[in-house]
Amino acid sequence: MARAGLLLVALGVSCAPPGRGPPVPQESPGVAIRINQLGYRPDAPKVGVACALEPRVIATFRVVDERNRTVFGPRAVDAAGPFGPCAATYRLDFSALRRPGVYSIMAGGAISLPVRISDDVYRGAADSLLAYLREQRSGYNPVFRDSVHQRSDGVLVDHPTRSGEFIPVSGGWADASDYLQYGATTAHATTMLLLAHRDHPEPFSDRFQANGLPGANGIPDVLDEARWGLAWLLKMYPEDDLLLNQLGDDRDHTFWDLPVNDSADYGWGRGGRRPVYPCTGNPQGLFENKNRSTGLASTAGKYAAAFALGAAAFTGRDSAFARRLAGRARAVYALGAAHPGVCQTAPARSPYFYEEDDWADDMELGAVELYALTGERTYFDAALQYAALAPVSPWMGQDTARHYQWYPWHNNGHYEVWRAGPDSARRLVAGYYRRGLEAVARRARNGFRIGIPFIWCSNNLLASFATQATFYRRMTGDSTFVEYETAALDWLFGTNPWGVSMVIGLGDAYPRTPHSVVAERLHLQLTGGLVDGPVYRSIYEHLRGIRLLEADEYAAFNTGFIVYHDDVGDYSTNEPIMDGTANLAYVLAAGAPGAGREE
């Protein structure tokens, strides 16, 4: 309740005359009403969820306006059974309320946070995510107005003949709250930014320069950010036969330092040079832990897609840059085709790495983007062959998966095949998407309509599920999965047991103490980072080195099979992630069901 009190002070409404102010959010008695804190478009499905911590019956709910007048209901609730900490859940469907305004939902003696209905509830949301990417920049960093790892990156390691050679690879984004950097996640993030701008340019503004400092430069900031990613990926693919995989490694975790004075020691002294790993096609790891890499295609396909999309995006803006990207796209795609298999991230002292097991999805995307760029039919034929090897992202419908095992969590390639292909191919890939969506929906009969497995980075799975559902709806006009698509976005913005918006700075109750050195040391309010999200209790309890640093304000809601902690000590649920943030940019730019733009 302290949080709600602070909120009201911040909004300046604590002095409203008695009886005239909006209802104060409350969770008593043992009931909490969860809503999408961004709000709802007038024509969108609108469902809040009441979570009762003890078994009890709630029959009706109503919606009141800012003057506490009932404007909707009482209506019957939809009883949906237990979920996580909730002994009972109730779906509160107020879709029929379309009049723009600010409301509250009342049920079972509880009152929700403010419920906004407006056409512009998603305005600025996609753009705000970019703030987190700017904050994560390596090379020149606009938050510190200083260089980050500019001279230390990097020394080639684990190469059969060239280990020890310095290769200039400064740039890109730190992956999360540590500072190591991955080609695979950077390429996926860059691709999502380029797709978001290509399909939905309207929401993106121009308020920052290429170097990330304030000031317009005539280029939408989403393209400035995508170019930042592309520039680093070009450095990470310096020669036709040298595809670089990773910069730094988990020895980076030794110190809790700001990026500008990172003390990590990789064998060249504290704060010295950082190692850069190539994709070798063989298991990697300089110490006792090894990954299970088998080839180059998973990473090569991702680079090819980002380069080809970048070439298309920059053709009219910087033709020399676009030509260079097009050439690198062809080369890295050919390298991947020659070396099928996965290039996983390299562990060092800790056993964790990104255990990607699928590569045909990545080669499909690389091939189809090269087809879109060049019109050469062989690329399209290859894309269809790869698509048949990766019809459904294998996590969909499952209880669990290994860390980053099926990455990215949605197959962008199918949507791109649909854009480029004949009707027969379009039907095929729409059917692939449908199978995945059905598999998740079958597991989503709970009150929150959530069917993903709660593995590490569950929020990324939800962003991907929503993206795939958005693609499918656009491809087919079939709205079968809108309820689940909406629920995924609602969950990310507060319709979850904890009532937390999972994007820092968006909504009323968002992570205040994320696992971030920059936020903690500088007492800086980050903006725009998507945190990992809830995990199975069994995962949380078995990860190494997790210790909460303060009392758990969500303890009452951490009694079930999934947990979330707004605590700087919890790197499993409360760490903002670069690729998840960029992944979410696409659906936020698309604007959720009810946007009317894409229909």
Ligand SMILES: [Ca+2]
């Ligand atoms: Ca700009």
Ligand SMILES: [Ca+2]
């Ligand atoms: Ca993959």
